[in-house]
Amino acid sequence: MSGSCSIKIKNVWIADGSGAPLRKGEVLVGDGRILALEPGASGGAAAERILEFRGAVLAPGFIDAHGHSDLSLPAAPEAFSKVSQGVTCEIAGNCGLSAFPLTSRNREHLEELYANYSFPLTWDTLAGYRARVAECAPAMDMELLAGHNTLRAAAAGYEKETLSPGELREMLRLADETLEQGALGFSFGLLYVPGKFAPESEVTALMRVAAKRDKICTVHLRSEGDRLLESLEEMILCAREAGLKKLHVSHFKTAGAANFSKLDRAIEMIREARERGIRVTCDRYPYTRSMTQLSVILPGKWADLDDSAIGKRLQAPEARLRLAEEIRNGRSAGYWDTVTLVSTAAPAYQSQQGLPLSSCGPDPALAVTELLAADAAGTTAAFSGMSKENLKRILALPFTVAGSDGNALPADERFGRAHPRAFGTLPRFLKQLLESGVSPEEAVRRATGLTAEIFGLKERGLVRTGAMADLVIFDPDELEAPEDFRSPATPASGSLCTLKAGRTVFSR
Ligand SMILES: [Zn+2]
Known part of the structure; x- marks a missing residue:
């Protein structure tokens, strides 16, 4: 069983999720849990695997x-x-x-x-x-x-x-x-x-x-x-x-x-x-930039319809023309530069994904109605x-x-x-906090221990002996995540290894 393989993680700075100051240490993991924490505390216990990092930070997942x-x-x-x-x-x-x-x-x-x-x-x-x-x-x-x-x-x-x-x-x-x-x-x-x-x-x-x-x-x-x-x-x-x-x-x-x-x-x-x-x-x-379903921009009575009803009504070309007119009247021409088409199943708009709606043909309002007619539930957009x-x-x-x-x-x-936030939020969040002068231990707490406390998660968010070995090891100097809507599925930099219940679920 992969979960029962024991691992010793050496040469890391431990940010335990509580906000306590970073401390140098090593962590022994076995049976999916944290068995020991401090240097030497794991004694001579032989681990089946050794992971050694040059001064990276180890934190709760x-x-x-x-x-x-x-x-x-x-x-x-x-x-x-x-x-x-x-x-x-x-x-x-x-x-x-x-x-x-x-x-x-x-x-x-x-x-x-x-x-x-x-x-x-x-x-x-x-x-x-x-x-x-x-x-x-x-x-x-x-x-x-x-x-x-x-x-x-x-x-x-x-x-x-x-x-x-x-x-x-x-x-x-x-x-x-x-x-x-x-x-x-x-x-x-x-x-x-x-x-x-x-x-x-x-x-x-x-x-x-x-x-x-x-x-x-x-x-x-x-x-x-x-x-x-x-x-x-x-x-x-x-x-x-x-x-x-x-x-x-x-x-x-x-x-x-x-x-x-x-x-x-x-x-x-x-x-x-x-x-x-x-x-x-x-x-x-x-x-x-936020992201949600494109249908949120619809005016008037349309805003009270669920996506399935919107899609059905827009099957009729006259309905699309009428709605396009209504949308156009409520928006300035510049507005369409501020809305990015993120994703859609509409076949005619595949190559426009990741681009502003202003590039979806001469009449963006009409394009909106066509996108929603084809895929009201799945068409998403980002808003500046x-x-x-x-x-x-x-x-x-x-x-x-x-x-x-x-x-x-x-x-x-x-x-x-x-x-891109789906792939980059955590590294970017930590980076921005560190850049604004927040300590690494506090930055980590705001993605672990504090979150667990807010939501009442008793077994999560802290590196403690006996706790589930959900852990991340990252290099604070390498945290980086691009904001690229044309290729959003770009993994962020900085995370080196992620363990879920002692099992490696990601490593670089
Ligand atoms: Zn929301």
Whole structure:
């Protein structure tokens, strides 16, 4: 068994994930666990393998606080994009979207959304899903949030704007059942259908279910730009009303130049909430372009349709022309330079992947309608409009942890193209923290121990005798990750070796 092979890792600086100062040492690993830590502590114990590094840093396997590998991990369990960065665990089920629970009301929609992975959705519950993932023996672990959008749709489908009292009760019952089965808490995605229909009372009701068991709620805010402050305030008020003690803001940002100045107030609101007993935390990827489904740019009534309905309606050429007109009227010509087509299955647009929409023919608005007609669920785009300065300030906050917002992906592009963050977030996050003067031990803590603490992961995030041997060894001077949308599947530099339960899942 590969897990039982004993390994001695020599000549490393240990950053144990707690923030304690780096110390020189060696680590003995066996039976998937850390057997001994200090120099000499392993005594004469003979190891079957010796790994020797010239002063590289050994840390707990990184925990990606924000991922969407719910289906990509079982479909490609080697998880190359993650383990090549040193990630051994991801928090999945984010932005309101989890792969469970499934009922007759949401199954078909999610099958369509995940069709790209050709992985049948054979489960109903979190427990069933987790067992199915485990059968695939993935190279990385996932810890799971239950998504509000999935829960809501499991109770009432995707079209219902207002839940009946019975549907709300059913949603809350399903939600509590996921906690019973080990969900870390709930994620909200209030920008997306059908979560966007939820009034504050519904948000509060779900938070109350989490609060009763002292679990966390994470949120993709209703607005990250023009109504950022109102959206943040909404969540803090709901949390207070619900008695929720742990609120986590996903991919914290100020979107759009007009909103850059709102960061001061947003940070102040978070600090005030923390002083009043709600532990607000956040995650962030170290890039200034976001990525989501292209369909989020649709105006008016179109914005309330789910992707499957959008695709169906756009089969008619007249519908595409009408929508193109509507989109064109709402956008300046320069706008199309700021949106990059990341990935699509639309055959006519394969060579435009990684390029701005302005290069998708003479009429980008019409191109949008054609892309969505061909692949509404799978067409993704990256949006410029974040501030570099604010990114630095957000990363500098002591309660910000690393979160890629990316998927575990194979080295090839068989599931389509990605935002480069899927391959580079962790090395880039550490590099930016180190460059801004944060100590290596603290930078590591913000990708390991602190993340584990925020999400209540008791067995993770620390290098300790007896702990699971999930470890990464990296060279802090070599951390580098390009931001190249034309060839996003480029592994980052810096990680030298990743061990999952004592087994090498990546090495350079
Ligand atoms: Zn999100």
